Amino acid sequence: MNTIQDISSSEWEVMKVIWSLDVATSKEVGEILKTKQDWEVATTKTLLGRLVKKGFLNTEKVSNYFVYHPTIVEQQGSMDRVNDAVSSICSKKVGDAILNIIDQYDLSQSDHDAIIKALADKQFVESVKCQCLNNCTCAPGTCNCA
Numbered sequence: 634m635n636t637i638q639d640i641s642s643s644e645w646e647v648m649k650v651i652w653s654l655d656v657a658t659s660k661e662v663g664e665i666l667k668t669k670q671d672w673e674v675a676t677t678k679t680l681l682g683r684l685v686k687k688g689f690l691n692t693e694k695v696s697n698y699f700v701y702h703p704t705i706v707e708q709q710g711s712m713d714r715v716n717d718a719v720s721s722i723c724s725k726k727v728g729d730a731i732l733n734i735i736d737q738y739d740l741s742q743s744d745h746d747a748i749i750k751a752l753a754d755k756q757f758v759e760s761v762k763c764q765c766l767n768n769c770t771c772a773p774g775t776c777n778c779a
Contacts (some may be wrong), residue, residue, distance in 0.1 A: 637713035639687055645714075646670060647680045648689065652707040658698045724764045 640648065646669075650662050659681055663674040672697045680703060684690040689710075703710075719727055735748070 636717075637710060638717050640684070640689065640710075643676075644680050644684055644687075644689075647677065647684060648703065648707075648710065651690065651701055651703050652710075656700055658700055660698065662701070691762075704717050725761050727761070 647662060650665050650669075651657055653665075654661060659674075659678050663672075663677040666672045666677050667674065674731065678779065681690065681692075685692050685701070689704055691704055692699045693702075694700075719730065722730060740748075
């Protein structure tokens with residue numbers, strides 16, 4: 634199987650629909666994405682085929698239609714995608730990225746409680762080392778390598 638990084642943004646939209654339905658036909662996915670994204674059925678079928686080829690969906694023929702099943706669970710796929718995104722930014726900017734997420738997205742009270750607990754349990758370091766370049770010479774707290 635490929636890795637989460639191999640899923641395009643459009644394929645990710647298909648995965649979200651499949652996860653929300655657990656199991657779906659191409660017609661069901663196509664109808665949802667026609668409404669949500671204004672995609673033609675052919676586009677959705679192409680994306681479903683790519684996801685099967687990449688190993689993120691299994692398919693089986695039932696009567697005259699194909700039924701699609703995810704091969705990865707949503708939580709793991711989402712966490713892998715977040716970890717991939719975070720690993721692509723400067724380690725000194727991760728805190729800013731987390732603050733931006735907290736600021737930009739709606740969070741529930743249970744999200745708040747989990748974040749506060751995670752922060753209380755987190756072991757912090759004095760400073761974060763820049764990992765952008767092997768020869769970073771920035772002083773602690775002043776990295777401009779990004």
